[in-house]
Amino acid sequence: MTQQITLNTIISHSEDMLATDLDTEIIIMHVDTGQYINLKDVGSDIWRQISEPKAVSDIIKTLIDEYDVTAETCEKEVMAYLDELASTDLIKIETN
Numbered sequence: 001m002t003q004q005i006t007l008n009t010i011i012s013h014s015e016d017m018l019a020t021d022l023d024t025e026i027i028i029m030h031v032d033t034g035q036y037i038n039l040k041d042v043g044s045d046i047w048r049q050i051s052e053p054k055a056v057s058d059i060i061k062t063l064i065d066e067y068d069v070t071a072e073t074c075e076k077e078v079m080a081y082l083d084e085l086a087s088t089d090l091i092k093i094e095t096n
Helices: 041-049 056-066 071-087
Strands: 010-013 017-022 025-030 036-040 091-094
Touching: 010 056, 017 041, 025 041, 036 041, 041 056, 041 071, 056 071, 071 091
Parallel strands: none
Antiparallel strands: 010 091, 017 025, 025 036
């Protein structure tokens, strides 16, 4: 079971990942499992943002500034996406 992600949660890349940035997409390999993941569009933008530890609220603010999306929709979708990344151990979660 993964930790609860909130707006105050600090997110960063898991240490068990190798990633390559290919313009609009990012290819990630989980070192322990050998699983490959392909992130595109907003997913790759989020991945780039969390190359250093960053609060979920800051990730959402940046996306709202970059995309035509409401705060409510952005928050809902980012939280779901981060939960998905957490379930595959792609991100490191730190609770304040």
